[in-house]
Amino acid sequence: MHAIVPAVVVTVLLGVVGQQVACNPQPTYVTEDHFAAAYAQALCSSLAGCCAENSIGSDYASCTQGWEAQVNNLLYGPTSTGNYDITIATNCIDEVRAAQGQSCQPIPGSLSSARATCQSIFAGQVPLGAPCSSATDCAQMDGSIITCAVVPGDAGGGGGGQLPLADPNVGLQGFNVTLDSIPVCVAEAPPDAGASSMMAPCSIDTAAGTDTCTSTGGYCDPVMKTCQPQGAAMGACDPAVVASCLPGNYCVAAAMGAGACMAAGPVGSPCTAAAMCDATGMCDLTATKTCIAVLQPGAACTAGSQCSSGVCDATAKICLSNAIATTAACNGQFTP
Numbered sequence: 001m002h003a004i005v006p007a008v009v010v011t012v013l014l015g016v017v018g019q020q021v022a023c024n025p026q027p028t029y030v031t032e033d034h035f036a037a038a039y040a041q042a043l044c045s046s047l048a049g050c051c052a053e054n055s056i057g058s059d060y061a062s063c064t065q066g067w068e069a070q071v072n073n074l075l076y077g078p079t080s081t082g083n084y085d086i087t088i089a090t091n092c093i094d095e096v097r098a099a100q101g102q103s104c105q106p107i108p109g110s111l112s113s114a115r116a117t118c119q120s121i122f123a124g125q126v127p128l129g130a131p132c133s134s135a136t137d138c139a140q141m142d143g144s145i146i147t148c149a150v151v152p153g154d155a156g157g158g159g160g161g162q163l164p165l166a167d168p169n170v171g172l173q174g175f176n177v178t179l180d181s182i183p184v185c186v187a188e189a190p191p192d193a194g195a196s197s198m199m200a201p202c203s204i205d206t207a208a209g210t211d212t213c214t215s216t217g218g219y220c221d222p223v224m225k226t227c228q229p230q231g232a233a234m235g236a237c238d239p240a241v242v243a244s245c246l247p248g249n250y251c252v253a254a255a256m257g258a259g260a261c262m263a264a265g266p267v268g269s270p271c272t273a274a275a276m277c278d279a280t281g282m283c284d285l286t287a288t289k290t291c292i293a294v295l296q297p298g299a300a301c302t303a304g305s306q307c308s309s310g311v312c313d314a315t316a317k318i319c320l321s322n323a324i325a326t327t328a329a330c331n332g333q334f335t336p
Contacts, residue, residue, distance in 0.1 A: 028090070029086050029087070029089075029090045030086065030089050030090045030093050031086065032075065032084045032086070032089070035071065035075065035084070035089050035093075035121075036067075036068045036069075036071035036072040036075060037064075037068050038093050039067065039068075039071050039092070039093060039096065039118075039165065040063070040064040040065075040066075040067035040068040040071065040332075041064055042093050042096040042097040043063075043067055043096050043111070043163070043164070043165075044058075044060055044063035044064050044067060044332075045060075045097070045100055046096055046097065046099040046100040046101075046102075046111055047063070047111065047163075047324070047325055047329065047330060048060070048100075048330075049100070049101060049104070050104035050111070050322050050324055050325035051325040051329075051330035053104055053321050053322060053325065054297070054313070054320045054321050054322060054325045054326075055298065055318075056313065056316065056320075056325055056326065056327050056330050057327075057330070057331075058325075058330035058331055059330075059331050062331045062332050062333070063330060063331055063332040064332065065332055066331065066332015066333060067332050069332075070165075070332070071165055074122065074165065075122075078133075079133035079137060080122070081122050081124050081137065083121075083122050083124075084121060084122065085120070085121050085122075088117060088120050088121050089121045091117050092114060092117045092118035092121060092164065092165075095113070095114035095117055095118070095164075096111065096114045096118070096164055099111045099113075099114060104321070104322035104324060104325060105322060106162075111163060111164060111324060112162055112163075112164075112324065114164040115147075115162055115163070115164045115165075117164075118164035118165050119146060119147060119164070119165070124137040124138045124139055126138050126139060126185050127139055127185065128146075128184075128185050128186070128187055128201055128203075129184055129185060129203075130184060130185055131183065131184055132148040132183055132184060132185050133148065133183070137185065138185035139185070146185060146186070146187055147162075147185075147186050148183045148184070148185055148186070149183055149184070149186045149203075162323070162324065163324050163329060184203075186203045186212060187200060187201035187202060187203065187212065199226045199227060199228075200213075200226065200227045201225060201226060201227075202220035202221075202225055202226060202227050203220065203225070204219075204220035204222050204225075204241070211241070211243060212227075213227035213228070214243065217229070217230060217246075218230055219238070219241050219243055219244040220241070221238065221241075222238075222240055222241060228244070230243075230244055230245050230246045231244060231245045231246065231249070231251070231259075231261045232245070232246055232249070232261060233245075233246070233248075233249050233261055233262075233263060234260060234261060234262075235260070235261050236258060236259065236260065236261075237251035237259040237260065237261050238251060238259055239251055239252065239253040239254070239257070239258070239259035242273040242275045242276070243273070243274070243275040244259070244261075245261035245262075245275070246261070247279070248263065248264050248278055248279070249261040249262060249263055249264055249275075250262060250264055250273065250275035250276045251275075263278075264276055264277055264278040265277060265278060265281075265291055266278055266280060266281065266291065267280055267281040267291050267292060267293050268290060268291060269281075269290065269291045270289060270290055270291075271283035271284075271285075271289060271290060271291050272285070272289060273285075274305075276291070277291035278291070279294075279308075280293065280294065281293055281294055282294045282305060282306065294306065294307065294308045295307050295308065295319045296308055296319065297309060297318075297319050297320060297321040298318055298319065299318065299319045300317060300318060301317060301318060301319045302317065306319065307319030307320065309321060309322065309323060310323065311323045311326070313326050313327055314326065314327070314328065315327035315328065315333075
């Protein structure tokens with residue numbers, strides 16, 4: 001008969017608690033009081049390569065300090081739900097840590113793909129479409145990432161990925177929520193969901209060009225509020241959503257209220273929506289109403305719409321290669 005001797009090992013650096021019963025190791029969990037520090041360390045380590053890809057300088061000490069304070073605000077701030085799932089939190093840290101060295105784009109294994117897990121740590125009750133202060137307020141939904149976001153006006157750019165945790169009530173440097181842009185609970189498809197994300201709940205603002213389904217190759221049906229597959233060239237589409245066609249095409253109204261996908265135009269073509277321009281250009285909606293050349297990473301910019309990635313760094317004023325490694329994110333710079 002073997003004696004069972006519990007042993008608790010506390011690792012101060014990572015703030016994790018592990019328990020071993022006899023010779024059988026048990027899962028090592030991240031406790032609530034150590035989660036913010038563990039998340040900050042994992043995120044800043046994994047984010048460093050993406051900061052370098054964007055030619056953005058980063059300081060590990062500032063990054064971890066800023067993100068630790070940010071996550072502590074999610075845990076204990078005025079908008080906290082008081083909920084904490086230790087198993088999901090541990091999985092979140094593992095996924096963020098495993099993203100080091102992976103692509104900075106929103107694909108499986110990336111930092112953006114960890115968002116689905118990390119956003120589930122704090123369970124709220126606010127339904128989709130209702131005003132919120134942070135993702136912790138929102139009720140979770142299987143198969144979707146539930147976030148608190150301003151629609152339109154999210155500063156993240158055109159579907160270029162998002163970091164696993166962030167509180168929209170605290171703006172990244174240069175991006176602040178205004179009184180006329182109220183954040184609401186929004187359902188987003190995971191970056192690696194692919195075809196399985198179709199029929200998932202979604203949010204869309206056709207006038208502003210925001211659509212939570214585009215990152216997974218779909219579009220949000222403005223009536224049903226569910227993700228639908230985009231149409232191929234000359235295929236059927238929804239004329240109410242000009243971006244309801246695959247990239248490189250746009251939807252135009254046809255007979256009997258139906259729509260047909262047409263090829264997007266090159267630089268110099270007339271346009272009234274972003275989808276009407278091909279990958280080489282963007283639609284100048286404020287002046288010429290024509291497709292103008294889009295700026296490549298590293299070029300000087302003043303707005304994300306000018307950049308091929310959809311992101312203009314608010315501090316460096318350059319177009320970025322990836323959407324997640326801004327100067328603010330890389331250095332933990334947050335402003336109220």
